[in-house]
Amino acid sequence: SxxxxxxxxxxxxxxxxxxxxxxxxxxxxxxxxxxxxxxxxxxxxxxxxxxxxxxxxxxDTSDRLLYPTMRYNRDMPLQRVSWDQALDRTAAVFKAIIKKYGPDAVGFYVSGQCSTEEYYVINKLIKGFIGSNNIDTNSRLCMSSAVVGYKLTLGEDSVPVCYDDIELADTFLVTGANPAWAHPIIWRRVEAHKQANPHIKIIVVDPRRTQTASQADLHLQITPGTDVTLTNAIGRALIENDWIDTDFIVSHADGFEAYKDQVMQRSISEAAEICGISSDEIYLAARYIHEAKGFMSMWTMGVNQSVIGVNKNLSLIDLHLITGKIGEEGNGPFSLTGQPNAMGGREVGGLANMLPAHRDLLNPAHREEVQAFWGGTKISDKPGFTATEMFEALADGRMKAIWIVCTNPMVSLPNINAVEKGLQNAKYVVVQDISNRSDTVKYADVVLPAASWAEKNSVFTNSERRITFLPKLINAPGEAKDDTQIIVEFAQKMGFEKAFDYQNTAEVYAEHCRSTVGTNIDISGLSYEVLQQKRSVQWPYPQEMAIQDPEYIGTKRLFTDNQFYTANRRAKIHAVPDQNQSEALSKEFPLILTTGRIRDQWHTMTKTGKVNKLNQHISQPFIEIHPKDAAERGITENQIVEVKTIRGEARIKAKITTDIKQGVCFMPMHFGKIQEKTFGRTNNLTNTLVDPRSKEPDFKYSAVQVLPY
Ligand code: SF4
Known part of the structure; x- marks a missing residue:
């Protein structure tokens, strides 16, 4: 073991x-x-x-929250209390709010860094026992557009490929992603593969010349928001050249004729002009896809974090479906998950519109199944508030209390000033975290200290559906507790002792596994014991397979038989309109702001920001601006500039570079307030538009002005 x-x-x-x-x-x-x-x-x-x-x-425990703290009004400092005092009061407040305003007045905002067990108990508590679907997660900001894209095309939120497909692919279309910095170990595998096989083609779609783009055979430096125009045009080029797989389409996919009509509406030259690239580049991308034995697309936030994020996903997956390049070694769409357990959170249904094991909240049969399994209250058919909606609901009074676990919305959500209003207006805010570095702590009525990675047993699922056990090695400092235990104790204090009578996280995980029986993500063959023995497996992992084959390690690749998870087992090709719906540019705000990660920081820096070695790479926020845009405004290198939108402002150093497309600026997402007059909190500026289907925010497109300060 x-x-x-x-x-x-x-x-x-x-x-x-x-x-x-x-x-x-x-x-x-x-x-x-x-x-x-x-x-x-x-x-x-x-x-x-x-x-x-x-x-x-x-x-380094210098920043760790060591014991629960609490206050009776926001003018008082937080004071140390016992676990019982903190949880008793929280249970009393939650009960009183629910009694007066109904269950939808409370909610949980959690994180793609929560373990599967943590997600499971919070989801069970709010949906199955409190009677509201108000649980959402920062994964809403990350993968939700990809989830809807997969469901609409493949019939299920399912990444078809595995990492070993990288070495079997020979064309990579990397779009809206900088894996060289944000998913470095996947990228190391692509680099090594290319080095050993120089014929391999890498196409990168990005308005910035990132480290990933600098390694591309073809860098399509498109204008933000024109992704669908590009992918539709590549689709048109594939059709014009008869580079599609008609046999696959006829046998395994629906919707091709409507797709063809859609992509033929715009000429390649017109599309090229809209995207700000050349027609030849579009044809070359189509050729690279056609000539590949293995074609993988890789994408992340540049595609997902968009007001048309679902459409971007659909049009990208379309390229696989019209060429039949899916379900075979080295072929398939591959969304690069941002967070370590975003996929595990989806498995347990820990979002406002989902139920366990990818069941659908709007499906009455699914609601009944889950209610019977949990033995709790009737599950509401009303979807809960999503990430951004929760803070709007706090601001206008529809929600009264929020419990925030393992995430820092005061830096990470769009339009921070609106988020702050929500937290200020909330009657009760619980923050459960490991670190006092979280900017959200100062808005809390109760702060609960949680155990960190290596201080608790837990399970995560990574980007390739691989489930791994993360064992406890050391004790948490002070009185910090395992997040699962905190929620279980709270549920008991709310009066749900029987349903939350877990002795340990292994029992929680076992219940989660049982809830998946008969679903597309069946992991009924799994338990802590199996995970410890096998080190990791890829879902699905049904019990009958585990019994039949002692060496079984799960399902490497999906759809190898071209049978999709849709009702008629055929994939669905979508005709996708290419208009962007982002905030309009204006004379006052003429530049597009896009955002992203830098190499050595993670999210809001509560962890990476305290590691000296990681601060050596880039220690200060900056805005990248094109030399022509800088010259027009009289901006010089390293000058402090003011970046403005109608929502707020930031003041940071200008970095003048031809790596960014003219008309576009870039700021890293990580930084909060730096000094009184210099602050680079990017989400002061970002807008609150969301994709209508995925509810994922449009982080990658805000109308801004940049001027010398
Ligand atoms: Fe791997 Fe961690 Fe680096 Fe991600 S951050 S590539 S999981 S080592």
């Missing part, structure tokens, strides 16, 4: 969705060391700068 040696465990990096394996050793007296786990199939021993330094985030 990997737990047998208590001083050393195999675990998984808790930053991005790549989910690299680590070996963590406890040398006593607070000293830990960490190395890549060569036996982990996702990463084969490799780690990026963030993963290599992950152990420092638990070794």
């Amino acid at each position: 990997i737990l047998s040696n208590k001083k050393q465990v195999k675990s998984t990096c808790s930053y991005c969705g790549v989910g690299c394996g680590v070996v963590l050793t406890d040398h006593g007296k607070g000293k830990l060391t960490l190395e890549g786990d060569k036996s982990h199939p996702s990463s084969k021993g490799m780690l990026c700068s963030k993963g290599m330094n992950l152990h420092y985030t638990v070794m």
Whole structure:
């Protein structure tokens, strides 16, 4: 068992969705060391700068929340209390609010960094026992457009490929992503593959010349928001050249004729002009896709975080369906998950519109099934508030209390000034976190200290559907507790003792596995024990397969038989209109602001920001601006500029570079307030538009002005 040696465990990096394996050793007296786990199939021993330094985030406890704190009004400081005092009062307040305003007046805002067990108990509590669907997660800001895209095309939220497909592909279309910085270990595999096989083609679609784009054979530097115009035009070029797979379409997909009509409406030259690239580049991209034996698309926030994020996903997956390049080795769409357990959160249905095991909240049969399984209250048919809606509901009084777990919305949500209004107006705010560095802590009525990675047993699912067990190695500092335990104790205080009578997280996980029986994501063959024995497996992992084959390690690749999860088992090709619906540019706000990550920081820096080695790369926020846009405004390199929108402003250093397309600016998403007059909180500026179907915000397109300060 990997737990047998208590001083050393195999675990998984808790930053991005790549989910690299680590070996963590406890040398006593607070000293830990960490190395890549060569036996982990996702990463084969490799780690990026963030993963290599992950152990420092638990070794340095200087910022850790050590005991519960509470206050009776916001003018008072938070004061130390016992766990019982904090949870008793919170249960009393929740009960009183629910009695007076109904269950939809409370909600949980959680995180793609929560474990599967944490997600499971919170989801069960709010939907099955409190009687509201008000649980949403920062994964809403991340993968929800991809989820809808997969469901509408493949019939299920299901990543068809695995990482081993990388070495079997020969054309990569990387769009709206900078994996060289944000998913480094996946990118190392692409780089190594290209080095060994120089014929391999990499196409990168990005308004910035990122490190990933600088390695591309073809960099399509499009104007933000024109992604669908581009992918539709590539589709047209594939059709014009008869580079489509008619046999696959006839046998396994619906919707081609409508798709063809749609993409033929715009000429390639017209599309090229809209995107700000050349027709030749579009034809070349189509050729690279056609000539590939293995064609993988990879995408992340540049596609998902958009007011037309679902359409961008549909038009991209269309390219696989019209060429039949899916379900075979080295072929398929591959959404790169941002967070380490965003996929696990979806598995348990931990979002406002979902139920466990990818069941659909709007399906009455699914609601009844889950209600019978949990034995709780009737599950409401009203979808809960999504991430941005929750803070709007707090601001206008529809919601009164919010419980925030493992996320820092005061830096990460769009339009922070509106988020702040929501938190200020809330009657009761609970913040459950590991660190006092979270900007959201200061808005809390109760702060609950949580255990961190390596301080609790938990399970994560990474980008390739790979489920890994993360064992506890060290004790949490002070009185900090396992998040699952905190929620279970609270549920008991709310009067739901019987349904939350878990002795440990293994029992929670076992219940989650049972809830998946008979679904497309059946993992009924799994348990903590199996995960410890096998190290990791890929879902689905049904019990009958596990019994039949002792060596079974799950399902590497989906749709190898071209049978999709739709009702008629055929994939659906979508005709997608290409108009962007983002905020309009104006004379006052003529530039497009796009946002993203930098190499060595993670989210709002509560963890990476305290690791010295990671601050050496880029330590200050900045705005990238094109030389022509800078010259027009009299902006010089490193000058402090003011970036303005109708929502708010930021003041930061200008970085003048031809790496960004003219008319576009870029700011990293991570930073909060820096000094009194200099602050780079990007989400002061971003807008609150969301995709109508995925409810994912339009982070990558805000109308701004940039002027010398
Ligand atoms: Fe961690 Fe992601 Fe880096 Fe792997 S690639 S070490 S999971 S941050």
